[in-house]
Amino acid sequence: MKQNLIIVFFLCLIFCCKSQEDPLQFSTEALEDVLIDKLNEKVTFQDILNKHKGKTIVIDVWASWCGDCLKSLPKVKALQAEHPNVEFVFLSLDKNTESWKKGIKKHNIKGQHYFLSSGWKGKLGSFLNLDWIPRYLVVDKNQRIKVFYSKNIQTPKIKNALL
Numbered sequence: 001m002k003q004n005l006i007i008v009f010f011l012c013l014i015f016c017c018k019s020q021e022d023p024l025q026f027s028t029e030a031l032e033d034v035l036i037d038k039l040n041e042k043v044t045f046q047d048i049l050n051k052h053k054g055k056t057i058v059i060d061v062w063a064s065w066c067g068d069c070l071k072s073l074p075k076v077k078a079l080q081a082e083h084p085n086v087e088f089v090f091l092s093l094d095k096n097t098e099s100w101k102k103g104i105k106k107h108n109i110k111g112q113h114y115f116l117s118s119g120w121k122g123k124l125g126s127f128l129n130l131d132w133i134p135r136y137l138v139v140d141k142n143q144r145i146k147v148f149y150s151k152n153i154q155t156p157k158i159k160n161a162l163l
Contacts, residue, residue, distance in 0.1 A: 022148035023127075030127035035114040036097060038104075045124050048114060049143050052087045056146075056162060060153075061116070061128070061135040063093040064103025069134040073107055075153045080110065083162050091116045091124075093133060138162065 031046040049057070060076060062069035080088055088111035094100035100115050116122065120130045128135065128148075138147035138161040146161040 022145065024144050026143075026145065027123075027127045029123040033116075033118050033123035033125075035091065035124075036117050037115075038101065038113050040097070043114065048089060048112070049139065051112070052089065052139075053143065054141050055085070055087045056083075056141055057087045057089055057139040058083075058153075058158070058162070059089045059091060059137040059139065060111075061091045061093065061130065061133050061137075063095075063133060064099050064106070065094065066133050068132075070107065072134050072153055073109065077110075079153055079158075079162075086162055087112065089114070093120060093125075093130075 026045070026049075031044065031049070033045045034042050035045060035048065037043050058079070064070075076088070080086070090104075090109060090111050090113045092100040092103070092113065092115050094103065094115065097115050100113075103109075104113055116124065119125060128137075132151055134151065134153070136147065136150040136153050136158060137145060138158055140146050140161075147155075147157050150158055152158075
């Protein structure tokens with residue numbers, strides 16, 4: 001009897017704790033979220049994706065105050081060099097646009113840059129269930145999410161998604 005209870009417990013643990021599958025598409029709400037570009041123009045996340053339609057995109061959610069984000073920048077830059085045909089889109093969670101723009105310049109970050117004005121809990125941040133940065137995603141040429149959740153730019157799943 002005790003052995004059966006242990007088996008049932010572990011089966012429940014396995015099935016109850018199984019995480020939901022990662023989404024393959026962005027929600028309508030996430031696509032409608034408004035960001036700010038480097039010229040201080042408002043742009044929706046859908047507009048950003050459309051700008052890069054037909055290309056593979058690596059999205060890096062970061063902030064200039066984030067130590068882990070800054071430590072990973074050399075690895076991001078190496079990945080950019082390895083994949084010159086991949087678009088790199090950086091979404092900043094800085095406290096203000098001035099800090100964001102200074103961070104881009106100071107760290108010489110190449111790519112497309114946007115300020116996530118709605119923050120961690122806005123429409124896009126909530127869809128991504130942001131809990132840590134840096135956070136990386138890969139979106140394919142058809143705007144389908146290939147990698148939804150990665151805290152490390154060097155994971156095999158990111159490298160495989162870029163092949």
